Amino acid sequence: MNVAHYSLAGLRQEMARDGIYLQTGAFVARVRSPVSQVAEGIHQLYADASILPTHGFADFHVTLAPPATYRRWFKPQVIFRSDGYAPFKPLPIDQAFALFEWGLNWCISSHAHQYLIIHAAAVEKHGFAAILPAPPGSGKSTLAAGLVNRGWRLLSDELTLLSREGMIQPVARPVSLKNQSIEVISQFAPQACIGRIVKDTIKGTVAHMRAPAGSVARVYEQAQPGWVIFPKYQAGVSATLTPMGGAEAFMGLAQNAFNYSLLAQEGFRRLTALMGASASYRFHYSDLEEAASVFDGIAEQRHANM
Amino acid sequence: MRTCDCAIVRALREPDRLDQFSMAEWDTLIRQGRRADLLARLHGLVQEKNLLASLPEAPRAHLQAARVVADKQATAVAWEVRKIRAAIAHTGAPLILLKGAAYCMAALAAGRGRVFSDVDILVPRQRINHVEAALMLHGWVATQHDAYDQRYYRTWMHEIPPLLHIRRLSVIDVHHAILPETARLRPDPALLLAAAQPIADEPGVYTLAPADMVLHSASHLFCGEFGHGLRDLSDIDLLLREFGTVAGFWDGLVARAQSLDLARPLYYALHWATRLFATPVPPIVLREIDACARPSTPVKTLMNALLQRTLAPDHASCRDALSVPARALLYARAHWLRMPPHLLAYHLAHKALFPPRAATN
Numbered sequence: 001m002n003v004a005h006y007s008l009a010g011l012r013q014e015m016a017r018d019g020i021y022l023q024t025g026a027f028v029a030r031v032r033s034p035v036s037q038v039a040e041g042i043h044q045l046y047a048d049a050s051i052l053p054t055h056g057f058a059d060f061h062v063t064l065a066p067p068a069t070y071r072r073w074f075k076p077q078v079i080f081r082s083d084g085y086a087p088f089k090p091l092p093i094d095q096a097f098a099l100f101e102w103g104l105n106w107c108i109s110s111h112a113h114q115y116l117i118i119h120a121a122a123v124e125k126h127g128f129a130a131i132l133p134a135p136p137g138s139g140k141s142t143l144a145a146g147l148v149n150r151g152w153r154l155l156s157d158e159l160t161l162l163s164r165e166g167m168i169q170p171v172a173r174p175v176s177l178k179n180q181s182i183e184v185i186s187q188f189a190p191q192a193c194i195g196r197i198v199k200d201t202i203k204g205t206v207a208h209m210r211a212p213a214g215s216v217a218r219v220y221e222q223a224q225p226g227w228v229i230f231p232k233y234q235a236g237v238s239a240t241l242t243p244m245g246g247a248e249a250f251m252g253l254a255q256n257a258f259n260y261s262l263l264a265q266e267g268f269r270r271l272t273a274l275m276g277a278s279a280s281y282r283f284h285y286s287d288l289e290e291a292a293s294v295f296d297g298i299a300e301q302r303h304a305n306m
Numbered sequence: 307m308r309t310c311d312c313a314i315v316r317a318l319r320e321p322d323r324l325d326q327f328s329m330a331e332w333d334t335l336i337r338q339g340r341r342a343d344l345l346a347r348l349h350g351l352v353q354e355k356n357l358l359a360s361l362p363e364a365p366r367a368h369l370q371a372a373r374v375v376a377d378k379q380a381t382a383v384a385w386e387v388r389k390i391r392a393a394i395a396h397t398g399a400p401l402i403l404l405k406g407a408a409y410c411m412a413a414l415a416a417g418r419g420r421v422f423s424d425v426d427i428l429v430p431r432q433r434i435n436h437v438e439a440a441l442m443l444h445g446w447v448a449t450q451h452d453a454y455d456q457r458y459y460r461t462w463m464h465e466i467p468p469l470l471h472i473r474r475l476s477v478i479d480v481h482h483a484i485l486p487e488t489a490r491l492r493p494d495p496a497l498l499l500a501a502a503q504p505i506a507d508e509p510g511v512y513t514l515a516p517a518d519m520v521l522h523s524a525s526h527l528f529c530g531e532f533g534h535g536l537r538d539l540s541d542i543d544l545l546l547r548e549f550g551t552v553a554g555f556w557d558g559l560v561a562r563a564q565s566l567d568l569a570r571p572l573y574y575a576l577h578w579a580t581r582l583f584a585t586p587v588p589p590i591v592l593r594e595i596d597a598c599a600r601p602s603t604p605v606k607t608l609m610n611a612l613l614q615r616t617l618a619p620d621h622a623s624c625r626d627a628l629s630v631p632a633r634a635l636l637y638a639r640a641h642w643l644r645m646p647p648h649l650l651a652y653h654l655a656h657k658a659l660f661p662p663r664a665a666t667n
Contacts, residue, residue, distance in 0.1 A: 028364070057329040057364050061337065083337050084622060111340075113371035262378050 004047040012039035019063075021052040025171035025219045026161065027112070029104060030058035033096075035078055037196075038064050041097030045174040045195050045208050048216040060107040064096055082107050095201050101176060101208060105158050108171075109258045115161035115169060116263055116270045119256040122155035122168050123147045125299040126306075128226025129168045131160050131278070133256040136203070139233030139285075142181035145209050146288035147295055149189035154215035155223055159258075164266075166273045167222035172215045174208035182207045188288050226302055228253060228280045239285040239294045249280035309618040310582050314338040314348070318540055319583050321351045325360055332365040334623050342536045342619040345372035346419030354418075376419045383407050386425050386476050391510050393444035399433040401511050402502050404481065404522060408513040409541065412505050416544040421537075424468065424477035428514075430499055431482040438466055438480060445472050454656060462488045462645065484522050485529060488645045493525065493566040516549040517562040524575035525568050530640035532633065535617045536582075542575050543583040550586065560594040569599035578613060612636050 003011065003022070014020055019032030022042065033039065061083045066072040067090050077090035080103035087106050091099050109117050120133035121144035130152075134140040141157055148154040156171040163169055177185055177194070182205065186194055193210040228249050229241070253271055254260045260267045279298075285291040309315060313335035317324055327335065339345040349369040352358050358366060383406075391401050403411055406422030429437045442448075450456055450467035459467045464483035470476075483495040501515035514522060520542060527538040549555045563572040573595050579585040580592070601609065615632035618624035641650055 057333045057336075057362070059364060059368070083340070111368070111371055113374040114367045259374075263374060264378055264381060266374075 001051050002047065003043060003049050003051055006043070006051070008040065008043045011043050012036055015039050015042075018054060019061075021054055021056060021058055022046065023050040023052055023219075024104065024173050025156070026169045027059040027108065027171075028052060028057065029060045029062055029107070031062055031064075031100070033064040033100075035064050035066070035093060035096045037093065037096040038078075038100050041100065041195055041208070044193065045097075045210045047193075047210060048213040060104070060111070062100070062103055062107065064100055064103070066093070080106075091201075095198050097195065097208070098176075098198055098201060098206050101174065104173070108159055108161075112161065113259050113262060115163060116260065116267055117258045118160040118162065118253060119158065119258060120160040120253075121157050121175075122160040122170075122223075123152040123295075124155055124168075124223040125152050125296075126303040127224060128299065128302055129155055129223040130227040130229050130295065130298075131168070131225060131253075131274075132229055132231050133160075133253055134231055135256070136178075138231055139181070140231050141176055141178070142184060142233065142288070143231045143283075143285070143291060145175045145177060145181070145185045145192070146188055147292055148175070148212050148215060149185075149192055150292040150296070152295070152299075153218060153223075154211050162225075162270055162274060163222065164270070166225070166270065166277065168225055169222055170215070170219045172211045172219045174210055176203075177207050177209055179204045184288065185209060225274050225277045226279070227298065228274070228278045229283045230281070231283045231285065233286065234284050235286050237284045237286050239283070239287065239290040241281040241283050241294060241298070244280040244282050246275050246280060249278075250275050309614055309624070312338055312618055312624055314342060314344055314619060315536070315582050317348055318344065318351065318543075321348070321355055321357065324352065324357065329362065329364075332362060336365050336368045338619040338621050338623060340368075340372070341621040343421045343534060344537055344540060344619075345369055346376035346421060347537075347540060348419070349373040349376075350415075350418035372421075373419055376421050379421060380410050380417070382476070383410050383422075383425060386474070386478075387411055387508070387511060389444070390425065390427065390441070390478065391508075393446075394429075394437050394440045395510065397433055397436040397440050399429045399437050400499075400502065402428040402499070403505075403511060403513055404428055404484070405526070405541075408519065409545075411508060411511060412513050414545065415548050416541045420541070424479055426479045426481060428481045428484070428495070428498065428502075431495065434466060434480060434482050438469070441469055441478065441480070445474075446470065446478060447472050449477075454660070458653070462486055462649065464489075485525055486644050488649055489529065490643050491525065491529065491567045491570070493521070493568055497566060498522075516545070516552065516555055517559050518566070520545050520549065520559070520575070521563055521566055521568045521572060524571040528571040528574040529643050532616045532636055532640075536619055539575070539578055539582060539617055543579045543585045546576075546579060546585050546587065556588050556591050559591060560598065563595070564598060569595065570601070573599035573601075574609070574613070578617060582617065612639075 016034040019030050022029050022031050063081045064078050067077055067079050071077040076093040078093045078096045079086050079090045080088055080099050118133055120131050121140045122129050122131050123144055132140045144157055154172050155168050157175040161169040195208045197207045199205045230252055313331050317335055404426035406420050407425045409417030409420055446469035448467050449470045464486045465479050465481040469478045484493055485491055498514055498518050502512040503515055505511045523542050563569045576587050576595055580587050612632045612635055615629045616636050
C-alpha cells in the first residue's frame with residue numbers, strides 16, 4: 001500500500017504507535033516517531049513509496065523522538081536513533097524530517113557494505129546510468145533534480161550503490177536541495193513537489209523534493225552504468241562536457257566512496273569494472289535547461305549506438 | 307526470554323535450521339547479532355555449511371556486509387602483527403598474540419568473522435620495558451597521560467597503558483599476565499609463556515597453547531568483561547569444538563585449569579557454552595570440573611541468574627526488568643575480583659574525587 005493511501009492523521013497515528021515499514025528503494029526502514037513533522041514529511045515526500053505489512057523484516061529500525069529532558073518542551077529537539085543507537089546530537093524539532101533523511105543515509109552508509117557506496121547522485125535514461133560524484137556544493141543534487149524533471153529516472157541523490165555485479169541499485173528517495181537550488185528547482189520545475197523549507201541547518205537552508213513517481217515505481221530495477229560525470233556549477237558558463245582521463249576519474253570516485261578502503265580488493269575491482277563500462281567527463285554548467293539538453297544528447301547518442 | 311532462546315544464539319547453535327526462521331525472527335536475529343558483533347561470525351558458519359544461497363536475500367545482505375568489515379579487519383590485523391614483529395624483533399621477546407588477533411593469525415574457526423578493535427600481546431614481564439620502548443620508536447604512543455592512570459596500569463594491572471599508533475591509529479595492549487597483579491586468581495604467566503606455540507608460516511609469532519587459549523578467554527569473560535559476553539562465549543565454543551578433536555586436549559584441560567588457578571572460570575565457561583551453544587564437552591570433563599570448581603548452591607543460583615541476563619545481547623529484544631541490575635552487579639563483581647577491598651576503595655575514591663576529563667588532551 002502506498003503512503004498516499006493513508007490520511008496524514010492515520011499515518012501519524014501509525015508512526016507514533018507501532019511504526020511503519022517504509023520501502024525506500026533497496027531497503028525497508030521501520031520508522032517510529034511521535035513527531036508530527038516526520039509524519040508530514042513522509043506523507044508529502046514519500047507519497048509513492050510502499051508501506052509493507054508489519055511483522056516482517058526491516059533493514060533499519062529508526063526512531064525520531066524528543067529527548068527525555070526539558071528539551072522536550074523548551075526549544076524542543078529531536079533525536080535520531082537506529083535500533084537504539086544515536087549517531088548524532090539532537091537537532092531542533094524543526095529539522096526533524098531532514099534528520100530522518102540524514103539518519104537514513106547514515107544507516108545505509110554505515111551498514112550496507114554489500115554495495116560500494118559512492119557519495120554521488122545517479123540518474124538513468126534508456127537503460128544507462130550517469131553517476132554524478134562531487135563534493136557538497138558542486139551542484140550535483142541540483143543537476144540531478146533538474147534532470148529527473150526532464151525525463152531522467154532518479155536512481156539516487158546522495159548515495160550511489162554499486163553492486164557486486166557492477167549494477168547501480170536505485171534508492172529513489174527525496175532529493176535534498178540546499179540554499180539557492182531550492183528556488184532554482186521551483187522555477188525550473190514548477191510541478192515538482194518540494195517540502196517544507198528549513199533554515200539554519202548545518203547545511204544551510206534545506207528542503208527536499210519528492211522523487212518522481214515513475215522512479216519510485218521502478219525502484220527494483222537496477223541500471224547499468226554508462227557515464228561518470230563530475231559536475232560543477234559555475235555562474236555564466238555554457239554547459240560543457242570535457243572528456244576526463246580514466247585514472248583521474250577513478251581517483252575521483254575512490255575519494256567520494258565511503259567504503260572503498262573497507263571493500264579493499266573488491267572495491268578496486270568494482271571501480272575498475274565501473275570505469276570500463278563508463279565514459280568519464282567533467283561537466284560545467286550554469287543553466288539547467290541547457291544542462292538537460294547536453295545530457296539528453298549523450299543519452300540519445302548511446303541509445304542510437306546500441 | 308531465556309538467553310538460549312535468543313534468535314542469535316539459536317542461529318549460532320544450529321545454523322542448519324536457519325531455513326525455518328520466519329522473516330520476523332530474521333529481523334530480531336540481525337539486530338541482536340549486530341549488537342553482539344556476531345553477524346560476520348554467523349556468515350562464516352553459514353558459508354562453511356554451504357547454506358548461504360538458501361537464506362532470504364535481505365538478511366543475507368546484512369551478513370555479507372558484516373563479513374566485509376570483518377575481512378578488512380583480518381587483513382589489517384595481519385599487517386599490524388607484522389609491523390609489531392618487526393618493531394620488537396631486536397628485543398628478543400617472543401610475540402605472543404592473545405584473543406582475536408591470535409585466532410585470526412592462527413586461522414582458527416574462532417577467527418573467521420571475528421570482530422575486534424585492538425591487538426593484544428603477551429610478553430615476559432622482564433622484557434616489557436624494552437618492548438614498550440621499541441614500540442614507541444616505531445610510532446606507538448601512550449594513550450593515558452594522567453599520572454594516576456599510569457600508576458594504576460603499571461603498579462596494579464596486568465598490562466601497560468594501551469599504545470596507539472600515531473599514523474595508523476591502531477591500538478596494542480601489551481600484557482605481562484592475563485589477570486591483574488591485584489586479582490584474586492593468579493595464573494602464573496611463566497606457565498603460559500613456556501607453553502606458547504609458534505604459528506605456522508609466521509616466524510617469531512606465537513599463540514598460547516590450545517588449553518591456555520580457552521582458559522584465557524574464560525578468565526577474561528568470567529572474571530570481568532561482559533561488554534562482548536556472548537561473542538566471547540561463542541569464541542570459547544568454537545575453540546572447544548576445534549581443539550576438542552585434537553588427541554589429549556580434553557584429558558589435560560581441567561588439570562591445566564587447576565595449575566593456572568582458573569578452574570572456576572573454566573567451570574562457568576564449560577557449563578554456559580554447553581547450555582547456550584550445545585558445545586560437545588565430554589561428560590567426564592564436566593564431572594571433573596564440577597568436582598573441583600563447582601560453586602556452592604546459593605552462589606551458583608545467583609551467578610546463573612546474573613549470567614543468564616548478562617550473556618544475552620544488550621538489545622531491547624533480550625532485556626527484562628532485571629537486566630540492568632544484573633549487568634551492574636556483575637560489573638561490581640568484576641571490580642571485586644580485580645582488586646582487594648582497600649585498593650578498590652582507594653581506586654573508586656580517586657575516580658570519584660578526580661573524575662576523568664571528558665576530552666583527552
